[in-house]
Amino acid sequence: MTLEDLGWNDQFAKEFKPYAKEGLTPARLIRDNKISYGALMADGEEREAIMSGKVYHDAECDAELPAVGDWVALDLSPEKEAVIRGRLTRQSCLSRKASGKSTEEQVIATNVDVVAVVTDPGPDLNLRRMERYFALIGRSKAHPVVLVNKADLFDEDDCREAADAIQALNPDADVHITSVVEGTALEALRSYLAPGKSITLIGSSGVGKSSVANQLLGEDYQWTDDVNELTGKGRHTTTARELIVLDDGGILIDNPGIREVHMWTDETTLRDRFADISKLAEQCKFHDCKHGTDKGCAIRAALERGDLDPARFEGFLKLDEEIATLLANRKKRQMTIERRTKRDKHSRAKKYQLRRDIDDEERYVK
Numbered sequence: 187m188t189l190e191d192l193g194w195n196d197q198f199a200k201e202f203k204p205y206a207k208e209g210l211t212p213a214r215l216i217r218d219n220k221i222s223y224g225a226l227m228a229d230g231e232e233r234e235a236i237m238s239g240k241v242y243h244d245a246e247c248d249a250e251l252p253a254v255g256d257w258v259a260l261d262l263s264p265e266k267e268a269v270i271r272g273r274l275t276r277q278s279c280l281s282r283k284a285s286g287k288s289t290e291e292q293v294i295a296t297n298v299d300v301v302a303v304v305t306d307p308g309p310d311l312n313l314r315r316m317e318r319y320f321a322l323i324g325r326s327k328a329h330p331v332v333l334v335n336k337a338d339l340f341d342e343d344d345c346r347e348a349a350d351a352i353q354a355l356n357p358d359a360d361v362h363i364t365s366v367v368e369g370t371a372l373e374a375l376r377s378y379l380a381p382g383k384s385i386t387l388i389g390s391s392g393v394g395k396s397s398v399a400n401q402l403l404g405e406d407y408q409w410t411d412d413v414n415e416l417t418g419k420g421r422h423t424t425t426a427r428e429l430i431v432l433d434d435g436g437i438l439i440d441n442p443g444i445r446e447v448h449m450w451t452d453e454t455t456l457r458d459r460f461a462d463i464s465k466l467a468e469q470c471k472f473h474d475c476k477h478g479t480d481k482g483c484a485i486r487a488a489l490e491r492g493d494l495d496p497a498r499f500e501g502f503l504k505l506d507e508e509i510a511t512l513l514a515n516r517k518k519r520q521m522t523i524e525r526r527t528k529r530d531k532h533s534r535a536k537k538y539q540l541r542r543d544i545d546d547e548e549r550y551v552k
């Protein structure tokens with residue numbers, strides 16, 4: 187394996203020069219163990235690495251901490267854990283704004299070249315959600331690809347129609363009609379997988395992400411363990427690689443954050459869907475207008491003018507209910523995530539304390 191197989195390029199090389207002078211080694215982070223990271227080097231060897239106190243300190247927010255996909259400068263001199271002395275500028279970054287009031291950015295994976303959204307042309311297809319995905323990918327600077335999958339189960343015309351509608355949302359996206367069982371999904375993805383190119387798959391549950399990933403891996407490779415809803419255990423085990431270099435060239439990235447993309451996308455999508463009606467409601471005469479028989483109702487006026495589709499209005503009235511259902515269904519999952527975030531924060535603090543102790547010791551030695 188070479189650095190290029192791992193995604194190294196001229197830009198990284200240039201930025202790395204000062205680190206090389208210090209005798210540091212380039213490595214790519216392939217897993218996040220919370221206490222430490224897994225770092226892969228050119229020789230294919232993986233080292234456990236921890237952040238230096240400086241890297242931790244220089245990060246102004248969590249998003250600036252090293253993440254899976256990052257290129258880092260490793261100090262290999264410590265016998266046990268290697269030390270991350272610096273992080274190279276991200277050439278792309280898949281991230282989300284954390285839910286709730288927090289506006290903090292949550293990094294999902296970095297230096298991803300292609301994000302492939304998998305959907306089916308039927309029940310899963312939701313153009314609003316697709317817009318959200320495109321927004322996320324656009325922000326990341328990765329190339330957007332869509333697989334309209336399970337084509338073997340649907341009418342050819344329906345597949346075409348779905349693909350056209352998706353394409354209309356984003357002229358930059360490559361939209362493919364595929365089937366995992368017929369091998370065309372694998373074919374489509376392969377066309378993006380040159381050595382060093384990193385790809386990740388997002389989309390709803392059951393659309394075929396794991397199936398096509400397994401075909402890429404050429405075996406039933408277990409990426410991440412299923413999370414146990416009760417204990418929250420099972421993820422971030424040291425065995426779970428989040429970045430895998432494929433035998434035929436190319437890199438597949440998958441981790442719990444990527445797995446969760448569809449969940450928060452769905453909620454935002456739901457709220458977004460009626461943004462125009464919410465705006466209209468602001469023009470109602472009474473702020474507590476029920477949009478029924480109230481005087482001066484802007485929504486009813488729009489309905490009467492034919493500017494507003496009655497079916498959409500019905501949907502708007504059910505929005506709160508729908509969101510409540512969505513949230514209820516997700517509550518268990520959410521609790522697991524929160525628990526994990528708490529645990530992560532604790533680990534980070536511990537990790538930092540650990541580093542500071544080591545740094546202090548080093549200072550005394552000098």
Ligand SMILES: Nc1nc2c(ncn2[C@@H]2O[C@H](COP(=O)(O)OP(=O)(O)OP(=O)(O)O)[C@@H](O)[C@H]2O)c(=O)[nH]1
Binds near residue numbers: 337365366367394397
């Ligand atoms: N007929 C047909 N079935 C497919 C295709 N792709 C996936 N499936 C089936 O759909 C089901 C779900 O596929 P998965 O690969 O587990 O879906 P996923 O997107 O990974 O789902 P999560 O792991 O829940 O996120 C499996 O039974 C697959 O065999 C396809 O192209 N055609």
Ligand SMILES: [Zn+2]
Binds near residue numbers: 467470478483486
């Ligand atoms: Zn009204």
